[in-house]
Amino acid sequence: MDEPAIRLDGGATLVESVMATIRQRISARTLTPGAKLPSIRAFAQSMQVSKSTVVEAYERLAAEGTIRSRPGSGFYAAGQLAPLSLAEIGPRLDRAVDPLWVSRQSLEAGDDVLKPGCGWLPASWMPEAGLRRALRTVARADDVTLADYGTPLGLPPLRQLLARRMAEHGIDASPDQIMLTESGTQAIDLLCRLLLEPGDTVLVDDPCYFNFHALLRAHRAKVVSVPYTPSGPDIELFAQALTEHRPRLYITNSAIHNPTGAILSPVTAHRLLKLADQSELTIVEDDIFADFEHAPAPRLAAFDGLSRVVHIGSFSKTLSASVRCGFIAAPRDWIERLTDLKIATTFGGGRLASELVLTLLKDGSYRKHMDLLRARLSRAMHETSGRLRAIGITPWIDQPAGLFLWCSLPDGVDAADVARRALSAKIVLAPGNAFSLSQTASRFLRFNVAQSADDRIFRTLEAAMAH
């Protein structure tokens, strides 16, 4: 009975009408989850109400959970399930340990910025002469190579060559089980599209490559992590996670693990595959660091024969990230559906990119480049390791293969603090928690030894740690 009186109260009606407008925008998703709401001043003006009306409306919407307030920043549409606010994975409110932030800092960095935290080699370490030669070769190719879409699976001779290269790692894949993609990331993305339903659980290593978190979030997957040891995932906890969470997928790097540099031991590989068999788990083996190995490590796809393990790779880390080319080797009866998904979501593949990669692989320059690169990385690994130890930063594994040193800081030093301070000195670091779902790596940093030659890095680290 009081209702009409209250509704006639001008203030209440206006507040409610402002609230209704926002709710409508959210439900029509003009305001998508995570989107910033109009400023109080601007919205008051556009709605022709007082600022205090908007303040009250926003506060009531925040109280009911429709929107969220971020101190000093404003109000944002709340989101559930939405893949939109990738920046807000897990409990991170700190851009300094936000995985996407690390990627973007590295991708955007100007020439004056040092990037020991980034995940790739400097351009000057790549096979420049070979790339120039390959471009000139392709400039003489037929018009179809220059201008046409790729075939659905991708360039046949490159797939044949990849099959032979996989055979060297004991992986038995025929060329028609291999599909080319634009990148290793796109390969995993297509597999997620094929295999995951929203809400499915995916197992990752802790720590793991941080982009897995962002990618899985985009697929609305529930992510569960298992601690990684120097010989692979902790098998007891892995078994426990399988029982508790019934994950659909496990995504890992078995050869050279990112960020730790660890290598899966044969005994762990075997136990892992047995567990996977028992619980019908599919494994995505992301092997993009394969060619950095000094001695061949066991591959899950080799033990398993591509039955429940999917193997993926790319040339972004070893040849060029500018020429986009990755691949998937998968069980034969998945390839048709992966191809349909690739056509539906990106249409053709990059014929040019695969032609360039093929040219470099065929003429022998890739092998020579990799021999030199491994030696150069070994030296950089040795040197960086020594310089880090000298300032109290300790590698987790002694002299791993690849480009990464996963290191712990002295007691009481927080990696995110160090990363924040280093950034103001124009140095991009990769703090441990960006890689850790459980947020238990706050004392770790990942160093890319190929990006760590400059003295300034170590001086800045020392100062930032002493802060």
Added chain:
Amino acid sequence: MDEPAIRLDGGATLVESVMATIRQRISARTLTPGAKLPSIRAFAQSMQVSKSTVVEAYERLAAEGTIRSRPGSGFYAAGQLAPLSLAEIGPRLDRAVDPLWVSRQSLEAGDDVLKPGCGWLPASWMPEAGLRRALRTVARADDVTLADYGTPLGLPPLRQLLARRMAEHGIDASPDQIMLTESGTQAIDLLCRLLLEPGDTVLVDDPCYFNFHALLRAHRAKVVSVPYTPSGPDIELFAQALTEHRPRLYITNSAIHNPTGAILSPVTAHRLLKLADQSELTIVEDDIFADFEHAPAPRLAAFDGLSRVVHIGSFSKTLSASVRCGFIAAPRDWIERLTDLKIATTFGGGRLASELVLTLLKDGSYRKHMDLLRARLSRAMHETSGRLRAIGITPWIDQPAGLFLWCSLPDGVDAADVARRALSAKIVLAPGNAFSLSQTASRFLRFNVAQSADDRIFRTLEAAMAH
């Protein structure tokens, strides 16, 4: 009370156990939706039961809807919601009118196959000399261009140039509102990731570019279509669809519509935007055929000022499909989240591809190429149109711009039948229903005039229609 007795019946228990095994594989998704079940013989052997037990188990699983039988082909895991069986969009059981099948036939076709049904120009119509020159130019670029990841938004000078080109169409986009992608398709895919929740409704034209159906299916969207008229979507039915289905998105081509070649009229554009405003609808304007226009048509993004219209484009149709480069121009506050999604799902962009496109756009050869191309297409349009009329096939619109002629067949002739017969004569056609959600285009075929010069096409069409 009877239960134990029944369970002791050996037959029932074995059948149930076979059923349980299949159910478990489906729930663990070792058998993904759409995947073929093991053959009866093989499964009987591996389970060590009789074939009749497996037959009964499969039949009961089919009866309960867990699996599906396809006559002459076997049993398949049933799928709900899953984006996996893209081949099974809507009620199509016929690969001849399956959109992905048309794409794959075109992408896979050998040199002896004619492709009047495909969606792109022959390689020989592309700017071959310019592409070779651009490759040689890029072969001399710095090492960062050759080997590094692109910046998150993509090559700045190319974005500046795209902003200027859009301004020519009245679209006011600043370079920081433009994000480069690998293709037009990837641009739409990223927008779907940003804007759609599973189960959201998306409006498309009927007919429309068939890959929209496949792409939206991959996003688990509900697709609703509105008939397209020679001046744009039927506005009455469009308004009705908005009220009835509350779609989140509308995806269309406003300039040169695929497959009809129609052009949106200013009055329809205006009414459409008014309706979109009222129901807070977002519009994706796929403008990949922009440069084929003879006279500038209205752009929704120009009227709307990139507030609820997102504009996308690419160079696959005009320059090279081998060099992958597309773009999105979007409201400013979406770009950050689109960039996060791009990094999460493909990491970097193709620096090389965008550098090649920039080189071709800058040196003036692109403009010259397009002038010649438009003239050449006009001639081919005139010629193909005449030859089709001569055999009783009638263009829906007289002499449209672009590469497509949307044509109706004589009364009583079914386009899918014609397409099937043509395929056995090594000619890939594009039957109307591949473009039509409502399956009301069974009398239509889309012809690509640039791929329709060969006499054999018209002879085969005549024979196939007379069948």
